[in-house]
Amino acid sequence: MRLGNRRKKLILLTVVMALIFIAIYAFGILIPEEEIAGSFLEARRPPSPSHPFGTDALGRDLLLRTFKGLSVSLTVGFAASAVSAVIAILVGIGAAAGARWVDGVMNWVIDLVMGVPHTILIILISFSAGRGLKGLLIGIAATHWCSLARLIRGEVLQLQSQPYIAVSRKLGKSSGWILVHHLLPHLLPQFFVGLILMLPHAILHEASISFLGFGLPPEQPAIGIILSESMGYLSAGLWWPALLPGLTLVLLVLLVDNLGEQLQKLLDPSSAQE
């Protein structure tokens, strides 16, 4: 019964998530440039029926700008997480299945990357890669794979001591065959959970790096840009440019995180039977 509930809940959540994603993407992409441009005669309007999120100091509608920004954030988040997760699985398997020295090197690299705070590392990478969308993507992708890689490495090590893998080996199966037929199927759930849990992290990083001015250019509608611009007007009493887009970002991130959690509980054998 509970299992059914959880499954139902998850399916529902997944559908809702998928719909929200598609809606945000579609909405973001369908908003024409002219709509975002706004008009300087409409500047600094508080939320109203015609501008539900109000307008910013340059007269741009904040609702449209927020959603355009979210679609950019999602793109960055998805692309960076996917690349990161692929790196993680390659490094994880390589470390666990390769020679001892490979494992040593991989672990050293993981320690190295994890030893530097993410934000600073992303700023450095993004800056040297020419900032903008490209810099952010490279920066986030290059920093987010470590914990997932470590997890996968542990998993592989544990799997390799399992009797059925030992049997396969005794039967003369090659490492490649074992990898494809035994290891990868086992690792896929971890991979997806890791990917989804990485997404909110990546989105927030995109926003914070842009907020600090090392990410996207100031004309690009992005949550980080909107928030950082809004800081300049907080003391002048403009609360809506900071609050409403910020809340929207938090809601989206919570939603994705929740999805990841549900998925994890379901896929994890020890909790799946609860």
Place this chain on the structure above:
Amino acid sequence: MRLKHGSFKTKKLQGILLAALLAVSASACQKNTAPDHTSVGQEDGKASETRDSVVIAIGSEPETLDPTQGWGHGNSPIVQSTLVRYRADLTFENDLADSYQLSEDGLTWRFTLREDAFFTDGEPVKAGDVAFTLETAKAAQGSVDLTYMEKAEAVDDRTVEITLSQPTSIFLNTLASIGIVPEHAYGEDYGRSPVGSGPYKLTEWKPQEQLIFTANEDYYDGAPSIKQVTVVFMSEDAALAAVQAGKVDVAYSSATLGTTQVKGYYVEAIPSADNRGFTLPVLPNQGKTTQSGAPIGNDVTCNLEIRQAIAYAIDRQLVAETVLNGFGCPAYSENDGMPWNNPEVKIETDVDYAKKLLKDAGWADTDGDGIVERDGQKAEFSCVYPAGDSVRQAVAMAAAEQALAVGIKIQVEGVSWDEIMERMFSEAVMMGWGSSIPNETYYLYRSEGALLDDFYNPEGYGSDVTDRYLKEAMEAPSAEEANRCWQKVQWDGTNGTAMKGACPWVWIVNLDHVTYVRDGLSIGEQPIHGHGHGLPLIQNLKDWTWE
């Protein structure tokens, strides 16, 4: 298994929190530098029972306090004193000079110094120091242009003779911005620990934090009534927050923030020649580059009708009222309201005329996208501004919106100054200039100065007619005569740099320098401010008083 997953998830969540925290704390570091060093100010505020100190927040830190390197350029260097200085109405009065004469041929200036002027280390100000200062400034080739000066030499302790290679009507203006440095106490780090004969002396300089000046009690014009001045550097919004917290006495603010009322403070909108406008490349793109490799020319803005159409399409009054909240006025030239400004440069907004200009030149919107084109060339170009400058961004976007109404698309982009330096010769820039001296007209329009890295003439403008008037203005025997020539540079009836002439610039607005001042403090009669992020404010510090 479960444990591992658990830890993985907590890690992730921690990471998310950490990212958010880092973003918040990093921004806090950036913006909250204010309370740290204004705590000094607060103590001052408490001690101000006697009311003889002020804390001033301005936007940017001076690079140096060495006048030969540019300190005081266009303002007055409060640590040093100058030979002559401006009155509030921009005429000259003697400062260090007791008197001066100019020879018949306009080439030799002879200054006699006053006897009661001393540097703060006790040494008297001598003619040798004046000659040393001018020669050093000339050799430095900084923002003080003395290329027209042949030599400066001391005749005796009180007399200095300056020989020019050509008559130069702006020489007094230049002198009014060069503080005299002591030859005996001048060295490598003079810019950081200056000694001068001005109304104030530097007591402490904490880079990126604050400057503390104390009154020079022996100042020959009488010790100033404000004894201690702390200048802190912060962004406009941090400054406003500091005002709201009552931590500073005077704060430089901006047109976008100045509408906020703060109890215990009044807002002083100081008129300025600090203007904002587009520089539009007047040369076509022929694949040429500057020495540093930056591309030159733009095939859209090189057309006069495009530049003029933009000029006529913009409703400057509307921009001043909405974007600047009324803290500003329409700009029609680099020096509106100055004695050397030609009132003829003024134009009326006329959208129909702008459209007609385009139409007559063959520009038409054939594909219905709202942007005009001619021979396959769309009337479309980029305009860059320094990212983070909210006023420039807002002015540029408002102007772009109005230009679009006549079919010209201007893509506004915020970039770094480094990038602006690479793009300013081939794209429009939302530039700011303006100073209260006529020198600026000379530097903005001389063809010799075209396409240099100094931001004066990135559009590549040059004209023989203009050069001739500039030369006449420079060589004019009197200020009145010079002013007439400066006016002709702008518009002589048929030609000129004005928007109805060659239009290398589309001027949009002059900003008021919005300043919060604590009730009870008078900041004197402020002369018209030039371009500068709050620094012009302190040029008349010696006239400030508490009630």
